[in-house]
Amino acid sequence: MIQDTNDNASNDQQLNPATHPSNSLDWLSRLIAFDTVSRHSNLALIHDVRAYCEQLGLTVDLSFNEAKTKANLFVTVPAGENADQINNGLVLSGHTDVVPVDGQDWTSEPFTATIRGDKLYGRGACDMKGFIACALTILPQAVQLSNSGQLRRPLHLALSFDEEVGCLGAPLILADLKARGITPDYCIVGEPTNMAMVVAHKGIAVYRCRVHGKSAHSSLIGQGVNAISYASKLVGYVDTLAEELSTRDDNDALFTVPYSTLSVGTIHGGTATNIVPNLCEFTFDYRNLPHMTQDDILAPIQAKVAELNAQMQARAPETGIELMQEESVPAMTDNNSAELQSLIAALTGDDERHKVAYATEGGQFTNAGIPTIICGPGSIEQAHKADEYVELIEIERCDGFLQKLLDSCTAK
Numbered sequence: 476m477i478q479d480t481n482d483n484a485s486n487d488q489q490l491n492p493a494t495h496p497s498n499s500l501d502w503l504s505r506l507i508a509f510d511t512v513s514r515h516s517n518l519a520l521i522h523d524v525r526a527y528c529e530q531l532g533l534t535v536d537l538s539f540n541e542a543k544t545k546a547n548l549f550v551t552v553p554a555g556e557n558a559d560q561i562n563n564g565l566v567l568s569g570h571t572d573v574v575p576v577d578g579q580d581w582t583s584e585p586f587t588a589t590i591r592g593d594k595l596y597g598r599g600a601c602d603m604k605g606f607i608a609c610a611l612t613i614l615p616q617a618v619q620l621s622n623s624g625q626l627r628r629p630l631h632l633a634l635s636f637d638e639e640v641g642c643l644g645a646p647l648i649l650a651d652l653k654a655r656g657i658t659p660d661y662c663i664v665g666e667p668t669n670m671a672m673v674v675a676h677k678g679i680a681v682y683r684c685r686v687h688g689k690s691a692h693s694s695l696i697g698q699g700v701n702a703i704s705y706a707s708k709l710v711g712y713v714d715t716l717a718e719e720l721s722t723r724d725d726n727d728a729l730f731t732v733p734y735s736t737l738s739v740g741t742i743h744g745g746t747a748t749n750i751v752p753n754l755c756e757f758t759f760d761y762r763n764l765p766h767m768t769q770d771d772i773l774a775p776i777q778a779k780v781a782e783l784n785a786q787m788q789a790r791a792p793e794t795g796i797e798l799m800q801e802e803s804v805p806a807m808t809d810n811n812s813a814e815l816q817s818l819i820a821a822l823t824g825d826d827e828r829h830k831v832a833y834a835t836e837g838g839q840f841t842n843a844g845i846p847t848i849i850c851g852p853g854s855i856e857q858a859h860k861a862d863e864y865v866e867l868i869e870i871e872r873c874d875g876f877l878q879k880l881l882d883s884c885t886a887k
């Protein structure tokens with residue numbers, strides 16, 4: 476880490492795993508120096524963390540993307556008398572990728588951690604290398620407790636790739652755990668919450684709708700099928716559904732927007748005013764409350780598409796509507812996490828539960844049956860922006876939290 480702008484010495488450190496940091500701020504600086512923007516490889520970071528874990532005597536599991544340019548890392552500090560117990564346990568989970576800095580106006584170099592005042596600046600400072608830094612810092616102590624037989628609950632670390640581009644990495648970790656018969660008791664996702672406990676979030680599904688009509692001169696509309704007109708019927712239907720969602724009586728007041736939402740975001744169509752358009756395309760997203768599924772909304776829209784398709788094809792068989800899902804991240808439910816919530820509330824002395832609208836890998840963990848909460852340093856307000864920062868006090872608070880969590884893993 477450096478104070479204000481200065482030369483960056485961490486490149487040398489990256490080549491020498493013997494000199495890994497021993498505190499969270501140094502770890503955070505080291506992690507920020509790896510440019511792990513989602514479109515790039517994260518392997519340099521992963522191999523650095525792997526070297527660190529192996530030096531601690533741990534066995535590391537990597538799972539790769541198809542092109543082998545990115546990897547997830549999963550490592551367990553075992554528990555039990557013989558220190559071979561790796562089932563159950565507590566997962567600390569974080570994504571290693573960060574969002575791009577293109578076009579953003581940064582005061583200091585985004586991939587060089589810089590402390591100004593009481594904040595540390597750098598891409599990933601809060602989202603979410605801060606949490607990973609704290610988790611890596613406490614690892615040697617966990618290993619020590621494991622070696623001396625005092626660790627009663629295994630501690631796992633799960634680092635993923637491609638979270639920011641649709642949560643693509645975490646499912647591979649979960650599939651691996653399933654194949655290995657490992658069922659963690661709990662998971663904590665360290666996305667930035669200012670160390671508050673987030674117990675649920677909405678799911679997100681993004682759809683693209685392509686309406687294929689038939690061109691004709693606008694003076695001869697009987698010969699055409701107007702793609703924009705049919706698209707607008709469907710847009711109108713999506714808006715009607717959105718209206719219905721907002722007035723359901725099973726809404727959840729703990730969310731800022733207490734109901735599931737549907738929103739049309741883009742629309743393109745037509746070439747000239749005097750041509751009946753043969754193509755119109757629009758996108759919409761659906762953000763569902765955890766108790767609603769993505770099918771709840773898809774089924775009525777598909778039925779409407781079928782109805783409109785029949786009308787269009789009666790006029791010209793080559794026309795019709797394509798509906799495609801572009802992205803889908805499941806909601807995180809608090810249905811199975813009461814015990815974990817009590818544990819966290821007892822450790823932090825803060826009983827308050829929050830629910831948020833942004834999606835994380837937490838939904839994938841709860842979908843896999845692993846009770847999960849989100850709790851991490853920094854604020855989501857600073858995520859993805861120029862001059863992303865984390866307050867130093869937040870890193871301290873996260874260190875304190877993980878210490879208590881580790882202590883709870885040694886309790887009889």
Ligand SMILES: [Zn+2]
Nearest residue numbers: 570602603666
């Ligand atoms: Zn994040």
